[in-house]
Amino acid sequence: MESLDDVIDAMIADRVIHRHRRKWLIAIALVVVLALVILATGGWKEKQGRTVPTVTAPTTVTAGKWEYSFTKAEIRRQKKTEYSDAEAKLRVYFDLKNIDDEEHQSDSLTGDLLRWVPGNGEDLVDSNGATCRGELNWVLVYGLPPQSCYTEFKIPADFSADMVEIGVLGEKYEGDDSLFGANDDPYWHNEAPVAVVQVEKPVVVEDKAGD
Structure with a gap:
């Protein structure tokens, strides 16, 4: 059986995860957008990779x-x-x-x-x-x-x-x-x-x- 301290720690961790989930999603989206921009620009620079x-x-x-x-x-x-x-x-x-x-x-x-x-x-x-x-x-x-x-x-x-x-x-x-x-x-x-x-x-x- 979990102790009271374990339950409290789990609740705190769950709140932290929910609080920062949106920030993580935004960060991931920015990384994806940056990768697409780099790919598009590189495609212009090199004819071989032009899209x-x-x-x-x-x-x-x-x-x-x-x-x-x-x-x-x-x-x-x-x-x-x-x-x-x-x-x-x-x-x-x-x-x-x-x-x-x-x-x-x-x-x-x-x-x-x-x-x-x-x-x-x-x-x-x-x-x-x-x-x-x-x-x-x-x-x-x-x-x-x-x-x-x-x-x-x-x-x-x-x-x-x-x-x-x-x-x-x-x-x-x-x-x-x-x-x-x-x-x-x-x-x-x-x-x-x-x-x-x-x-x-x-x-x-x-x-x-x-x-």
Whole structure:
């Protein structure tokens, strides 16, 4: 027969387990999410492990609430001057359309939804968003025709390539995981890789300072 002390110890242990069970579940969920992110990113870095389709421009990609029609790319260089070092940027052109069939809201493209894939195991590089009609972060209205836009990435000053790869991410329209005790009303978030777009033969352009 169990002693009173054993019963008390068992009750205390049971309370501790219940108190920390939710924290353990959250920790496990975070580990799983981190593993998936690492897997997805690694899939972009190494073609052998890529888990999303690779397409070649000109091409149209639908990702979340955006539709892209990729066309061409430029490597834009600025020479070294007395006051600044040489620098370069990769500019990728596309037509962009807001296809938010869930909320029908106007929005601008965030820079983390397009990423340059340097290859050779290097980290992905976020874009600066979308420039449309000469304005960065131009707001696109749901339902209107696509706008001619471009995005830019910082690249090494001496960068050259016969082909560049752009990773496209799409947000999902879903609620937060109830495990975290958050609101489960759906909204656009949780971006995930959708495709890698290859743009061949980027044109080299010599920019003047400030362009």
